[in-house]
Amino acid sequence: xxxxxxxxxxxxxxxxxxxxxxxxxxxxxxxxxxxxxxxxxxxxxxxxxxxxxxxxxxxxxxxxx
Amino acid sequence: xxxxxxxxxxxxxxxxxxxxxxxxxxxxxxxxxxxxxxxxxxxxxxxxxxxxxxxxxxxxxxxxxxxxxxxxxxxxxxxxxxxxxxxxxxxxxxxxxxxxxxxxxxxxxxxxxxxxxxxxxxxxxxxxxxxxxxxxxxxxxxxxxxxxxxxxxxxxxxxxxxxxxxxxxxxxxxxxxxxxxxxxxxxxxxxxxxxxxxxxxxxxxxxxxxxxxxxxxxxxxxxxxxxxxxxxxxxxxxxxxxxxxxxxxxxxxxxxxxxxxxxxxxxxxxxxxxxxxxxxxxxxxxxxxxxxxxxxxxxxxxxxxxxxxxxxxxxxxxx
Numbered sequence: 298x299x300x301x302x303x304x305x306x307x308x309x310x311x312x313x314x315x316x317x318x319x320x321x322x323x324x325x326x327x328x329x330x331x332x333x334x335x336x337x338x339x340x341x342x343x344x345x346x347x348x349x350x351x352x353x354x355x356x357x358x359x360x361x362x
Numbered sequence: 363x364x365x366x367x368x369x370x371x372x373x374x375x376x377x378x379x380x381x382x383x384x385x386x387x388x389x390x391x392x393x394x395x396x397x398x399x400x401x402x403x404x405x406x407x408x409x410x411x412x413x414x415x416x417x418x419x420x421x422x423x424x425x426x427x428x429x430x431x432x433x434x435x436x437x438x439x440x441x442x443x444x445x446x447x448x449x450x451x452x453x454x455x456x457x458x459x460x461x462x463x464x465x466x467x468x469x470x471x472x473x474x475x476x477x478x479x480x481x482x483x484x485x486x487x488x489x490x491x492x493x494x495x496x497x498x499x500x501x502x503x504x505x506x507x508x509x510x511x512x513x514x515x516x517x518x519x520x521x522x523x524x525x526x527x528x529x530x531x532x533x534x535x536x537x538x539x540x541x542x543x544x545x546x547x548x549x550x551x552x553x554x555x556x557x558x559x560x561x562x563x564x565x566x567x568x569x570x571x572x573x574x575x576x577x578x579x580x581x582x583x584x585x586x587x588x589x590x591x592x593x594x595x596x597x598x599x600x601x602x603x604x605x606x607x608x609x610x611x612x613x614x615x616x617x618x619x620x621x622x623x624x625x626x627x628x629x630x631x632x633x634x635x636x637x638x639x640x641x642x643x644x645x646x647x648x649x650x651x652x653x654x655x656x657x658x659x660x661x662x663x664x665x666x667x668x669x670x671x672x673x674x675x676x677x678x679x680x681x
Contacts, residue, residue: 325629328549331532334508334515334636335450 393420395528395576395587396602397517400425401504405433407491408501414590415503415510418600427485427517429478431504434490437474439464446640451508454640463512478509484517511574511591515636518576519644526647528578530636534558534593534611535575535586537603538677539566545575545586546664547634548611555594556668557611562595564673572597574636577605577655584655607660609676610634614665617675627661628652 330336382389390409391400398420403409409431411419439453440462446454455462460481464474475495480487489504496502505513511530519526534546534554548554558572573593575586588599610622610630622630628649637648666672 323626323629325633326549327633330449331550332633332636333446333448333450333639334511335448335452337451337507 391420391422391425392418393422393600394418394514394589395518395530395578396580397427397514397527398422398425399427399429399505399510399513401429401431403431403504406498407431407433407496407504408498410501410503412503412506412590414592414596414598417598418590427487427513429487429489429505431489431491433493433496433498434477435493437464437477437490437492439466439474446638448508452512461516463509465509476504476509478513480513480516483520483522484513487513507591511636514576514589516638516641516644518578519637519641519647521647524643524647526644526651528576529648529651530574530576530589531631532573532634532636533575534572535570535588535603536561537568537570539564540677541604542607542677543586543603543605544676545577545605545608546611547609547631549634552611553613553666553668554611557666557672558593558595558597560668560670560673562597568599568601568603569595569597570599570601570603577651579651584658605655605659607662607676608655609662609664612663612665613668615667616665617667617672618665619675619679620663620665622661622663624653624656624661627656631655631661 386404388403388407388409389400390411391398392411392415393399400422401409440455440457442455444453444455445461450468451465453464453466455464457479460479463478463480465476466472466474473494474492476489476491478487478489491502491504515530518528518530521527531545531547532549534548534557536544536546536558538544546554546557555572558569561567561569570586570588571592572595574589574591576589578585578587584605585602586605587602590598592598608627608631631652632649635648635652638644664676666675
C-alpha cells in the first residue's frame, strides 16, 4: 500500500466516524433544600404535612421547601 | 403496551389505622411504594397514623422495614462530625456500622426531639422520642415528616452491592382514561398541584400524588407509585400504575411538548429526585436508574398553560 492509498483509507475512516461535537455545559435548576428534604413546606396544607409542624409541643421553624 | 385500570397494583391497604396493642408493645404498619414499614412502640407510647397515611395502612407481622420505638430522657447530639447535614430538620451520623438520624427544631443549642439508628440497608431501626416533647397520654405518629420520607429515600437506594429498589421524585403522577401513566416532574411552584386540579374530575383519570412519586421497576417495566406526601392539592393515593411518559413542567403562554435529548432529560430528572446525596452508591444507583428510564420512555418538556387545554394537549400527545 503506498502513501496515497493510506490517505484514502484514513479519509474514509473519518467520513464514517461521527462528526465531533464539542461538549456543552448544561445548567440544571436544583433546589438543594428541597432535594434533601431539609425543610417543611407547611403553610396550610402545602407539601409533606407534618404533625411536628402543627403540633403544640414541637413547633418547627424550618419552613422552606 | 396499553395500561388499563385493572393493571393498578393489586394490593389494597387494610383498615388497620389504629395501633394494635400486644402485651407490652403496640404495633402499626403502613405500605408505600410496595415497601412495608412496621412500627413497634414500647414504654406505653400510643401511636396513630397521620391522616394522609390512612389509605396506606397495612397489616403485617414482619415488614420490609421494622422500627422499634421508645421514650428516652434528654437526647444528645453525637460528638463526631455528621456525614450529612440537611441544613434544616435532620442530620446524619455514622454509628455502629449503621446510621444515626437526629431531628432538631431550628432552635440554637436545643437537643434533638427524636433520634433514630438504622442498619446499613435501612431495614431495621430503633427510634427514640424525647420525653421533653412526647408523652404516653397523646397518640403520636412517631415517623412524622421528615423521618418517614428520609427513611424511604435511604431504604430505596441502599441495597447491598449498589442494588437499590427505586427512587422517589418530585412529581405529579396521573393515569389517564386510556391507561397512559404520565409523570410530571417539577420543583415547588412548577405547577404540579395546579395540573393535578386540572386533571381532577376528568372521567377515568386517577391521580397518584400531586407532589411525590416513587418509581420502581417490576418485572422489567417501570411503575409509578402514589405516596402520602402530597402537595397543595392534597392528593395521596396508595395505588400504582405503569409509567409511559415523562415530562418536566414549565409554565408558558401556550401548550407545547418539546422532546428532550436523553442526557438533558436525565439531568432534569435527577435534579428533581430525592436521593441520599451523601452516599456514592446511592447516587450511582439513582443515576443508572434514571439513565435507563430515559432510554426506555419518551421524555419531554411540557410548556403549559394552567388551564384545561393542558390536559387535552397531553391526552392527544400534542403541544
